[in-house]
Amino acid sequence: MANSDKGIILRGVSKRFGDKAVLDGVDLDIPIGKSTVIVGCSGTGKSVLIKSIMGIFPIDSGQIWFDGAEITSPKQRRSIKDRFKFGMLFQGAALFDSQTVWENVSFGLVNGQGMKRGEAREAAVEYLRQVGLSAETADLLPAQLSGGMQKRVGLARAIATRPDYLFFDEPTTGLDPIMSDVINDLIRSTVTSMGVTAVSITHDMASVRKIADTVAMLHQGKIVWSGSVKQIDSSTNSYISQFVNGRAQGPINTDV
Amino acid sequence: MKKTEQHKHQPATHQARGGLSRIHAAVAGLGAMVLQFVSATGQISVFFATTLGQMVQRPFYLRLMLRQLREIGYNSLPVVGLTALFTGMVLALQSYTGFARFNAESAIANVVVLSMVRELGPVLAGLMVAGRVGAAMAAELGTMRVTEQIDALQTLSTNPYRYLIVPRIVAGVLALPPLVLVADVIGVMGGWIVAVYKLGFNSGAYLITTVNIVTFEDVFSGLVKAAVFGFIITGMGCYHGFNSGRGAQGVGAATTRAVVSASILILVFDYVLTEAFFAK
Numbered sequence: 001m002a003n004s005d006k007g008i009i010l011r012g013v014s015k016r017f018g019d020k021a022v023l024d025g026v027d028l029d030i031p032i033g034k035s036t037v038i039v040g041c042s043g044t045g046k047s048v049l050i051k052s053i054m055g056i057f058p059i060d061s062g063q064i065w066f067d068g069a070e071i072t073s074p075k076q077r078r079s080i081k082d083r084f085k086f087g088m089l090f091q092g093a094a095l096f097d098s099q100t101v102w103e104n105v106s107f108g109l110v111n112g113q114g115m116k117r118g119e120a121r122e123a124a125v126e127y128l129r130q131v132g133l134s135a136e137t138a139d140l141l142p143a144q145l146s147g148g149m150q151k152r153v154g155l156a157r158a159i160a161t162r163p164d165y166l167f168f169d170e171p172t173t174g175l176d177p178i179m180s181d182v183i184n185d186l187i188r189s190t191v192t193s194m195g196v197t198a199v200s201i202t203h204d205m206a207s208v209r210k211i212a213d214t215v216a217m218l219h220q221g222k223i224v225w226s227g228s229v230k231q232i233d234s235s236t237n238s239y240i241s242q243f244v245n246g247r248a249q250g251p252i253n254t255d256v
Numbered sequence: 257m258k259k260t261e262q263h264k265h266q267p268a269t270h271q272a273r274g275g276l277s278r279i280h281a282a283v284a285g286l287g288a289m290v291l292q293f294v295s296a297t298g299q300i301s302v303f304f305a306t307t308l309g310q311m312v313q314r315p316f317y318l319r320l321m322l323r324q325l326r327e328i329g330y331n332s333l334p335v336v337g338l339t340a341l342f343t344g345m346v347l348a349l350q351s352y353t354g355f356a357r358f359n360a361e362s363a364i365a366n367v368v369v370l371s372m373v374r375e376l377g378p379v380l381a382g383l384m385v386a387g388r389v390g391a392a393m394a395a396e397l398g399t400m401r402v403t404e405q406i407d408a409l410q411t412l413s414t415n416p417y418r419y420l421i422v423p424r425i426v427a428g429v430l431a432l433p434p435l436v437l438v439a440d441v442i443g444v445m446g447g448w449i450v451a452v453y454k455l456g457f458n459s460g461a462y463l464i465t466t467v468n469i470v471t472f473e474d475v476f477s478g479l480v481k482a483a484v485f486g487f488i489i490t491g492m493g494c495y496h497g498f499n500s501g502r503g504a505q506g507v508g509a510a511t512t513r514a515v516v517s518a519s520i521l522i523l524v525f526d527y528v529l530t531e532a533f534f535a536k
Binding site for chain 1: 315403404405407408410411412413414419
């Protein structure tokens with residue numbers, strides 16, 4: 001089965017961990033060249049969804065296409081490995097703590113593309129500059145950086161391989177509102193300037209309004225609403241309305 | 257009257273039911289253990305099959321392997337050397353007090369060198385390295401798993417088995433034999449120190465006896481054991497760390513499992529290899 005549509009398409013994607021169905025038949029269209037944000041409450045499977053798209057978690061059933069090429073199975077995914085490049089900014093930045101900042105940023109260039117270390121260091125300094133960090137940070141270890149700086153380094157590492165698809169897992173979690181805004185601006189400008197297809201997950205509405213072109217809401221393993229970012233405030237969908245307005249009352253069960 | 261009979265029968269029925277439920281619980285428990293064992297064996301087999309498959313594929317991370325060689329081999333020298341030194345010394349002292357009872361003190365040099373080279377050198381070095389390196393590997397990889405660093409490797413077009421596991425296991429197999437060779441020499445010298453300076457043996461005669469009694473097969477069997485133990489230590493450290501549970505508790509449990517399983521496997525394979533080399 002082939003699908004000629006551009007972008008990322010998910011059909012009936014399911015994933016279980018033991019008895020718990022985390023994703024339960026997810027259908028989602030992620031348009032090419034746009035920034036799509038997936039929202040949802042904590043523990044609804046947003047991270048699992050993004051990692052399933054990335055191939056970090058193999059899915060139990062359903063299908064995934066990248067630009068018309070099916071990549072559901074690991075074998076199919078390997079066959080398009082050279083066609084698409086991916087980058088991801090993890091929730092905790094996931095920097096390699098035994099390596100310096102520049103080694104982290106240039107990791108994909110050295111290990112994935114075989115770039116020489118001297119050349120890679122220069123490239124890393126340039127990517128650090130793009131995310132607002134000076135050349136002096138290049139030789140520091142990740143443990144010597146603040147949370148916001150770690151996120152910037154994570155972003156520099158994600159964009160260093162010039163990816164076609166960028167994924168952001170809760171990019172502003174744990175940051176103060178000002179640093180969150182700085183990271184949101186960086187994501188928006190990076191996505192726009194590089195023309196990549198971006199997929200982010202967050203429950204931070206300020207992030208959604210800043211970085212999203214389109215929004216999808218995940219609840220109990222299913223997409224319950226999707227639409228343009230302009231529609232989120234006017235939507236009559238009870239799920240997105242409850243989430244956007246942060247109300248305890250509504251169809252989303254808030255019992256703990 | 258009928259009612260009384262019913263009451264009489266009730267305790268017997270309850271007892272029978274209680275007995276059946278206990279048997280049922282015992283069988284269910286046994287079944288769960290068997291399933292868990294089969295599942296764990298399957299997971300370990302898949303892990304090592306994947307690792308072996310990745311060993312023969314490019315790129316080879318030589319720099320990482322050399323770093324692990326230094327960590328496993330060179331940095332373990334002090335702890336392994338001290339262990340071997342005092343083991344050799346104790347061995348000489350104990351042998352002397354035992355052999356003196358039937359005037360066989362002259363056999364001390366033989367006992368020390370054969371025990372060290374065949375058995376104590378590889379086993380004690382293996383156990384010390386399991387505690388030092390196996391635990392560190394499990395903790396490092398477990399932390400990388402928990403903080404999503406292993407996931408990050410995948411997003412950067414790097415196979416985590418090839419990048420993290422293969423260099424560690426290859427370094428373990430290569431580092432342990434020279435480490436054990438050094439331990440053998442230090443252990444023998446420990447025995448020599450006690451024999452010469454405490455028990456009054458002739459230095460030259462002790463060393464000549466030592467050299468004459470030891471054969472190539474003795475040394476070779478110890479080195480083969482060392483290589484196998486190197487595989488076990490790094491393999492268990494990597495497996496448990498790579499599959500660590502969440503949080504600090506998960507990493508702690510992975511570290512404990514890595515050391516315990518490696519230690520037990522070292523003792524089991526020590527017997528298996530001794531049987532293979534020396535059983536007539």
